[in-house]
Amino acid sequence: MKITRILCPTDFSQTSAHAVDQAIALAGYYKAGITALHVVTPVEPALDAMPLDALRQETARFFGAAAETNVAVEVLVEVGSPIRHILDCASRMSASLIVMGTHGTGGFEHLVLGSVAERVLRKAPCPVLTVPPRVRTDVHLPFTRILCAVDLSVAQPAEVPFAASLAGESGAHLTLLHVLEWPWHEPPAPDIDALAPEQGFALAAFRRDAEERARKRLASLVPTQPFVTREIRSGKPYEQILDVAAKEHTDLIVVGVGGRGLIDMALLGSTANHVVRSATCPVLTLRRTVSGSPPQGQGSQS
Numbered sequence: 265m266k267i268t269r270i271l272c273p274t275d276f277s278q279t280s281a282h283a284v285d286q287a288i289a290l291a292g293y294y295k296a297g298i299t300a301l302h303v304v305t306p307v308e309p310a311l312d313a314m315p316l317d318a319l320r321q322e323t324a325r326f327f328g329a330a331a332e333t334n335v336a337v338e339v340l341v342e343v344g345s346p347i348r349h350i351l352d353c354a355s356r357m358s359a360s361l362i363v364m365g366t367h368g369t370g371g372f373e374h375l376v377l378g379s380v381a382e383r384v385l386r387k388a389p390c391p392v393l394t395v396p397p398r399v400r401t402d403v404h405l406p407f408t409r410i411l412c413a414v415d416l417s418v419a420q421p422a423e424v425p426f427a428a429s430l431a432g433e434s435g436a437h438l439t440l441l442h443v444l445e446w447p448w449h450e451p452p453a454p455d456i457d458a459l460a461p462e463q464g465f466a467l468a469a470f471r472r473d474a475e476e477r478a479r480k481r482l483a484s485l486v487p488t489q490p491f492v493t494r495e496i497r498s499g500k501p502y503e504q505i506l507d508v509a510a511k512e513h514t515d516l517i518v519v520g521v522g523g524r525g526l527i528d529m530a531l532l533g534s535t536a537n538h539v540v541r542s543a544t545c546p547v548l549t550l551r552r553t554v555s556g557s558p559p560q561g562q563g564s565q566s
Contacts, residue, residue, distance in 0.1 A: 265429045267294040271359040273301045273350055274326055279365035283395040284327055286546060287363040290393075292333040293405040296360065299338045300327045301353055303346045316341050347383050355389050362392045366540060385521050385536065385549050391426070392551075398544040406434030411514040413505045413539070414442045416481050423520040423550045424485045430518070431491060440486065440494045441508055442478050443501040446471075471498075502538035509545065517547045 272287040274280045284300075291298050302323045304316075319341045327337045342349045354362055362384070385392055412427035424440065431438035475496050482494040497504040509517055521536045540547050 265426065265433065267291075267296045267360040269357055269359050270296055270298045270361050270363055271301060271350070271354050271357065272298055272327075272363045273303065273346070274323065275302070275365075276322065276326055277365065279395070279397040281326070281365075282397065282399050283363050283365040285329070286393065286395050286399070288327070288330045288333060288335055289405050290361070290363065291330070291335040297336045297338065298327065298330060299340060299353065299357055299359070300324070301340045301342070301350065303349045304341065304343045305346065306343070316343075350384055351387055351389070359390045361390055362388055364392070364394060366394045366396045385540070386551060388551060392549045393546050394540050394549065395546050396540075396543055399546060407431075407436045407516045408434075409439075409512055409514045410436045410516045410518060411439045411441060411505070411509050411512065413501065413517065413519040413535075414440050414482060414485070415520050416442050416478060418520070421485065421520060423518050426548075426550055427518040428486050428492075430516070436491065436516075438486075438492045439508065439512060439514075440482050440492065441505060442482055442494075442496055443504045444474055444478060444496065444498045445501065446498060501535045502542070505535075505539050506542055509543065515545050517543055517545060519547065519549055521549045521551050 267290065270287050270291050272284060274284060287298055290296065300323050302319055304319065320339050323339045323341060324337070327339075330337045340353065342353075350362065350364075353359070364384075385394075407430065410427055410431050412423055414421050414424055427438060427440075430436065478496050479494065482496070486492055495508065497508070505517065505519070508514070517539060519536050519539055536547075536549055540549070
């Protein structure tokens with residue numbers, strides 16, 4: 265994967281500081297530059313009264329650790345809507361990656377846990393790395409364990425080659441996870457042994473067939489490698505993703521995000537957004553296009 269320019273929005277909060285640490289570590293590892301962005305919204309009277317020059321100085325100070333690793337930082341302070349400025353800035357600078365915290369204060373308080381974040385994740389022209397407040401403050405790269413949640417309902421899951429590229433170049437172990445959701449909506453799932461024989465047989469056969477087809481599809485996505493494992497689970501996707509991540513001590517989760525309509529918005533709400541809200545490690549969300557390929561500008565994978 266080629267990363268040349270990282271956009272890192274900041275609100276000066278502690279969680280935002282974790283995101284800055286991650287951005288600086290990634291920039292140093294990939295020899296990339298950082299654009300530090302602070303957006304002042306019109307509803308922030310305290311910050312509105314603060315001169316923009318002072319905000320630029322504070323933003324530069326917040327990224328002061330970058331100088332220790334010779335990472336170049338461009339500072340931008342803009343006034344208006346965080347959504348518009350983040351997306352416009354990412355497009356204007358051809359960002360390779362957006363790195364931002366998931367909880368904040370002040371102008372970015374609603375950045376990730378509301379409509380702002382969902383629109384950024386769905387509309388960003390590049391991958392978005394969200395860093396939760398629970399992430400370890402000491403960032404070590406390269407990544408060692410990557411979990412890729414694979415959506416087999418799309419023809420070409422863009423998250424798979426992206427995660428495989430990251431794992432291959434950093435020597436990380438990669439787990440490809442697909443979660444099967446069964447045709448019932450409320451727990452508990454029916455006990456096969458308690459069903460009528462013909463119903464139990466049909467349900468068991470359906471389960472075996474679905475799992476076998478999923479295994480074959482996962483095997484076709486990435487060639488067999490010592491550092492790649494594949495896992496099929498059943499249940500709520502976000503619950504299983506978080507469970508596997510915890511058990512494997514994952515330090516990066518990669519998940520695709522739909523961006524084409526109401527169904528994809530619902531999937532974002534039930535899967536990617538839940539993962540972003542609850543993960544204890546960074547989550548890299550990759551927006552899918554209609555063809556299932558990455559958006560323009562993020563296909564430069566090595």
